[in-house]
Amino acid sequence: MPLTRDQIAQRIAGEIEPGFIVNLGIGIPTLVANFVPVDHHVLFQSENGLLGMGAFPLEKDVDADLVNAGKQTVTAVPGASFFSSADSFAMIRGGHVHVTILGAMQVDEQGSIANWMVPGKMVKGMGGAMDLVAGARRVIVAMQHTDKEGQSKLMKKCTLPLTGLKCVNMVVSDYGVFDVTPDGFVLREHPADLNVDQIKAATEGRLTIHPHLKKIGAR
């Protein structure tokens, strides 16, 4: 069985070190917060101007002036700060954010990512994604390995307009954990019941196998 959305999120949470500043995108990335240990003292950055984003509020604490980048009502943890959008992106572009986790439509073997537009369809805009992939110290992508037609989303070269050029460090898909290296994708961990041949068959981009390949969750 491929990994579930929660399992992808849980595996990515393992990449977050104590004290990290982390920006989470919408979708699977949002779930990552549920798997980060509280004693890691991780601060979540929301690019609309909040460092130290907390859980959704209780009904009585809902505040129209306190939302995240997905326009959802949230809370601020003790030690949080508010700031302008220019300050927020100075943090992001200036390399002060340790890791950004976001979804993608395509990632290629050089680490380029496409996640903001499909030509001919309505374009909603890139929001902060281009700044995040250009500025965060580490870029981790959470995505499904194949599209609805079964085509690989880990490609030789992205065919959709790019969000960022050669910027992705790691991909966690339902098919496993992949480092993006000068030699293309490197499979580091795989789900227990998917073998290497199945993963290779579902990957269009150049794929090599890490010499110490592990099962996800194995020590």
Added chain:
Amino acid sequence: MSKKVFSSCESALQGLSDGMTCLFGGFGLCGIPENAIEQIRNLGTKNLTCVSNNAGVDDFGLGLLLQQGQIKKMVSSYVGENALFEKLYLEKKLEVEFVPQGTLAERLRAGGAGIPAFFTPTGVGTLVSEGKQIREFHGRQYVLEIAIQGDFAFVKAWKGDACGNLVYRKTARNFNPMMATAGKITVAEVEELVPVGSLDPDQVHTPGIYVQRIFQGQNYQKRIEQRTVSKGRI
């Protein structure tokens, strides 16, 4: 200094005319200048170029101006919450310039700070950098982005005084401080117009020098786009 205080939103918008470039603070519907937008709709000013991170929703925020066909061009980073926007865009009744959110914030900051252009790594190798100057610094490529200024800037603050000093609340700050610096005429609407001297100078977010007009806002709806709650600890 009390000349900055206007008795109504209507009077504070004097001089706004067709074809102008207007800057709007806010992120989604959070921290938007609700009163100014409503007044612009009432005035019927047309062919506006609007610079705002988002375009409101169908029946609120800048969506009100889209409904009336008052906007010629939007400069935004994300417009996904607005079905009317999509319709106008596909019918080619609306021009759109998509700008990465951080680049938009910095182009406005630069516009208010006397910086005509700057280099940023954001968007290099994408559609955003096409036709723009690329230059290498310290082994990395950067794209030249041009500053933005507006004929009018409309911002919303929590508190303000007759000197034009502004204090924002929580994430309602967002784009408001940069918009305030980049308007030739910056109009601030506040939830509470407080006496001069009652704001702690150490806590002022936008110094009054950037604000030409200020008025006491009314009837704030402060709509919530995504009301998400938890039933205790998640």
